[in-house]
Amino acid sequence: MIGLDSVAPWVLFERFLPWMPRMRQILSHSRYGTLTSIDPPITVPAWAVMFSGADAGTLGLYGFRHRRPGTYFDQYLPTSRSLREPMVWDHLSRVGRRVCVIGMPPGFPPPHINGVYVSDFLTPEGGAEYVYPPSLQPELDRLTGGYPFDVRFRADDRERVGRELIEMTRKHFAVARHLWAKEAWDFFALHEIGPDRIHHAFWKFIDPRHPRFEDNSALRSLAEEYYARLDEEIGALLDLVGPEAQVLFVSDHGSQRMLGCFCINDWLLQQGHLTLQGPRPTAGTALEDTSVDWARTRAWAAGGYYARIFLNIKGREPNGILTPDQAESFRVHLTDELAAVRAPGGGSLGAKVLLPREIYREVRGDAPDLMVYFGDLSWRSAGTVGHSALFLDENDTGPDDSVHSFDGVYVVTSPASGATGLGSPASLIDIGPTILAAFGLPNPPHLVGRPIAGFL
Numbered sequence: 001m002i003g004l005d006s007v008a009p010w011v012l013f014e015r016f017l018p019w020m021p022r023m024r025q026i027l028s029h030s031r032y033g034t035l036t037s038i039d040p041p042i043t044v045p046a047w048a049v050m051f052s053g054a055d056a057g058t059l060g061l062y063g064f065r066h067r068r069p070g071t072y073f074d075q076y077l078p079t080s081r082s083l084r085e086p087m088v089w090d091h092l093s094r095v096g097r098r099v100c101v102i103g104m105p106p107g108f109p110p111p112h113i114n115g116v117y118v119s120d121f122l123t124p125e126g127g128a129e130y131v132y133p134p135s136l137q138p139e140l141d142r143l144t145g146g147y148p149f150d151v152r153f154r155a156d157d158r159e160r161v162g163r164e165l166i167e168m169t170r171k172h173f174a175v176a177r178h179l180w181a182k183e184a185w186d187f188f189a190l191h192e193i194g195p196d197r198i199h200h201a202f203w204k205f206i207d208p209r210h211p212r213f214e215d216n217s218a219l220r221s222l223a224e225e226y227y228a229r230l231d232e233e234i235g236a237l238l239d240l241v242g243p244e245a246q247v248l249f250v251s252d253h254g255s256q257r258m259l260g261c262f263c264i265n266d267w268l269l270q271q272g273h274l275t276l277q278g279p280r281p282t283a284g285t286a287l288e289d290t291s292v293d294w295a296r297t298r299a300w301a302a303g304g305y306y307a308r309i310f311l312n313i314k315g316r317e318p319n320g321i322l323t324p325d326q327a328e329s330f331r332v333h334l335t336d337e338l339a340a341v342r343a344p345g346g347g348s349l350g351a352k353v354l355l356p357r358e359i360y361r362e363v364r365g366d367a368p369d370l371m372v373y374f375g376d377l378s379w380r381s382a383g384t385v386g387h388s389a390l391f392l393d394e395n396d397t398g399p400d401d402s403v404h405s406f407d408g409v410y411v412v413t414s415p416a417s418g419a420t421g422l423g424s425p426a427s428l429i430d431i432g433p434t435i436l437a438a439f440g441l442p443n444p445p446h447l448v449g450r451p452i453a454g455f456l
């Protein structure tokens, strides 16, 4: 399995295909199509959903950052220890299959499996133990000259970002080839974060539909070069894999142009649901750096690809004011108000409000009270306050040109099925159960994902 983070159908099947001769050849003898992502379509939890068949609520993963219960602003990032359901490689390990997993998030600390696990892009910088078994780490260090987990990508020096991403991906695939050659693996999976970073840093140079499209041939070419090099690395790995293997390319979600940011906390202030003490903060101030008047605050939010709105509930929050009944009627009122928000052009902003208890089989961990998408996620949510307008052209957390979308991809090369051509859309949550079925293992019945017949 080769996991290409953030790759949308347009990216792989159209925009960069001319720079990917190997992928063109792969597509000619494979079944491919759209892989529909999850709620929310974010790297963490999407890969964990894919490899468990459990929904994000059951896993207790709602994105990168989670609020610590009983606090207003304390946040934690999930790790591999946060996983509340076994992944495909845990099931396979249990029945004695040999598995190798490189970079699947959340993968730090590297889980102990029957084989090798190299941790993911969320690995903390410097000195961490990132390989299981640790005895392998020195040889991966030697091979790569220091294993690169990620690149600082929300930055203005796009040339540096592009070059570092090409180098990072090259090293990841060198590790993959090195580990592939070690033994006859039953299951081998590689995650590459590079495409996601390329999209964030380069989307406005590659997509004329971007509202701030820039016709810059050097940066456009650098993004195309990234995909050309990725294609070569994929080819070099598949040359080792041989024709008898089932090969699956997948992405966790797609990407699309970022229209801008909607300032969710400034909006809550304007609506009178959030109240600050003291003078108006300067533009771009984090809400936690202001003085919130909690006695006059019904709701506050955290920004990101989607808005996480929290209600200030009596007995749950340190200075809560809403009784559970009041919270329920306020939630309905807030949903109506959000639906009425207009985009800068005058049309609806397309707010879509999701309630964790309604969309997940179980709500474990620390879910927001409301999850809100704007414009099918083409508008990010800015959590910072003090802006002079409710809409920003740029991400409030650094230069950024793309946001996520719901359509990812799959490409299946299967000597067993022999299927080719464009296939029906498949669901990300069904991929893990489909892999288990291919190994003759039962699907855990309490999960949402189901094996896809004839897929592999």
Ligand SMILES: [Zn+2]
Binding pocket: 005, 006, 042, 043, 044, 196, 252, 253
């Ligand atoms: Zn992702």
